[in-house]
Amino acid sequence: MQTFQYFTPTKVVFGKGTEEQVGELVKEQNATKVLIHYGGGSVRKSGLLDRVEASLQAEGIRYVTLGGAVPNPRLSKVYEGIKLGRKEGVDFILAVGGGSAIDSAKGISYGIPYEGDVWDFYLKKSLPQINIPLGVVLTMAATGSEMSDSSVVTKEEGWLKRSAKSDLGRPKFAILNPELTYTLPEYQTMSGCVDIMMHTMERYFSHETDTKLVDAMAEGLLRTVMQSARVLLEEPCNYEARSEVMWAGSLSHNGLTGCGRKGDWACHQLEHELGGMFDVAHGAGLSAVWGSWARYVYKENVARFVKFAVNVMGITENAEAPEETALAGIKALEDFFRSIRMPVSISQLGQDISEEQIRELAYKCSFQETRTIGGIKSLNRQDMENIYKMAR
Numbered sequence: 358m359q360t361f362q363y364f365t366p367t368k369v370v371f372g373k374g375t376e377e378q379v380g381e382l383v384k385e386q387n388a389t390k391v392l393i394h395y396g397g398g399s400v401r402k403s404g405l406l407d408r409v410e411a412s413l414q415a416e417g418i419r420y421v422t423l424g425g426a427v428p429n430p431r432l433s434k435v436y437e438g439i440k441l442g443r444k445e446g447v448d449f450i451l452a453v454g455g456g457s458a459i460d461s462a463k464g465i466s467y468g469i470p471y472e473g474d475v476w477d478f479y480l481k482k483s484l485p486q487i488n489i490p491l492g493v494v495l496t497m498a499a500t501g502s503e504m505s506d507s508s509v510v511t512k513e514e515g516w517l518k519r520s521a522k523s524d525l526g527r528p529k530f531a532i533l534n535p536e537l538t539y540t541l542p543e544y545q546t547m548s549g550c551v552d553i554m555m556h557t558m559e560r561y562f563s564h565e566t567d568t569k570l571v572d573a574m575a576e577g578l579l580r581t582v583m584q585s586a587r588v589l590l591e592e593p594c595n596y597e598a599r600s601e602v603m604w605a606g607s608l609s610h611n612g613l614t615g616c617g618r619k620g621d622w623a624c625h626q627l628e629h630e631l632g633g634m635f636d637v638a639h640g641a642g643l644s645a646v647w648g649s650w651a652r653y654v655y656k657e658n659v660a661r662f663v664k665f666a667v668n669v670m671g672i673t674e675n676a677e678a679p680e681e682t683a684l685a686g687i688k689a690l691e692d693f694f695r696s697i698r699m700p701v702s703i704s705q706l707g708q709d710i711s712e713e714q715i716r717e718l719a720y721k722c723s724f725q726e727t728r729t730i731g732g733i734k735s736l737n738r739q740d741m742e743n744i745y746k747m748a749r
């Protein structure tokens with residue numbers, strides 16, 4: 358096991374009706390004026406925003422609201438939030454929504470006290486030194502942004518989707534009421550399940566072998582999310598299944614399953630370019646490229662793919678032919694993605710991409726040929742192009 362730091366400062370408040378506690382939780386943070394940030398309106402329609410506002414009012418906390426964080430949230434909205442937050446003198450930000458509202462809120466939280474351009478943090482030109490603290494009322498189990506150190510934002514000019522990472526971005530609290538996810542469309546629920554699985558798989562596919570405890574946690578998490586996703590296909594309002602998925606979402610991206618090893622993250626990097634250029638749902642973009650990535654790299658560590666096939670996908674090991682077992686595991690996960698109506702190719706995402714677009718995706722993903730990605734296998738621009746072609 359490699360040396361590691363594990364830092365999860367987020368207070369988790371989990372269960373039915375927990376959003377009623379938001380006023381108290383904000384008060385604990387000594388906030389005097391809050392910016393409530395949300396997405397395209399699902400939280401207004403469901404009545405959640407009214408309940409959140411009532412809870413703040415009951416504690417005598419002043420607030421302003423800003424909606425409009427779109428999926429693959431935009432930099433222009435972050436700028437708008439920074440301007441509003443400064444004008445109103447807010448000292449706390451409350452994100453109410455899914456990963457996009459949270460990530461946009463994180464961008465705003467970094468930008469308010471920063472004199473330069475907040476995009477600097479996404480270009481890694483600078484690291485946030487201070488921020489406005491934030492809290493979350495989560496409505497979609499997927500990104501784990503409610504506990505993670507990341508914010509992923511898209512700059513409209515050039516359609517670049519980039520992430521900024523800082524422990525300052527980890528929310529002070531996260532309210533997780535699984536019932537709030539009942540209203541999600543099936544596509545978003547399943548896309549969320551894929552994203553949750555991928556956050557653990559990006560950590561699991563590693564050359565480090567001495568990680569028995571986190572391997573077992575990761576395998577259990579993956580099996581649980583698959584079982585729960587199958588239940589939710591039939592019963593979207595099954596509280597137990599929603600609960601398992603929601604808690605898995607937070608644990609999948611708060612660092613737990615990555616302790617003691619270096620992850621891979623190539624699929625996330627490949628997907629971020631698809632999300633930036635074609636505005637696809639993040640989890641769906643991940644399932645569209647995963648199988649191609651796996652077949653491209655599995656020979657670098659057949660044993661790890663065999664372990665995944667046996668312990669996660671329930672494949673019977675053929676000790677005489679490990680590659681066969683590894684490939685059967687890859688196929689089994691693709692079959693699972695199909696079964697929950699998630700795409701396993703870019704064309705199934707509804708994108709008919711040209712050779713030129715593939716070159717552009719790979720060029721952007723390699724940061725104009727200045728970086729490689731991946732841990733199981735280091736991938737250069739040409740490898741990225743090959744994988745996008747396989748995934749087409």
Ligand code: NZQ
Pocket residue numbers: 395396397398399400426427428429430454455456457458460496497498499500501502505506507508509537538539540541542545549552610625632639640
């Ligand atoms: O905008 P509203 O109207 O709220 O509708 C949203 C949106 O259309 C809807 N929705 C959310 N909760 C709902 C609901 N509809 C009905 N009922 C509810 N309870 O679902 C749609 C998708 O929401 P979004 O927030 O975009 O989804 P998600 O949580 O998957 O976030 C995706 C973004 O997060 C980034 C992704 O790249 C993408 O930009 N990620 C952030 C990470 C992080 N910060 O740690 C890590 C991830 O790997 C990921 O990159």
Ligand code: ZN
Pocket residue numbers: 500552555556625639
């Ligand atoms: Zn993700």
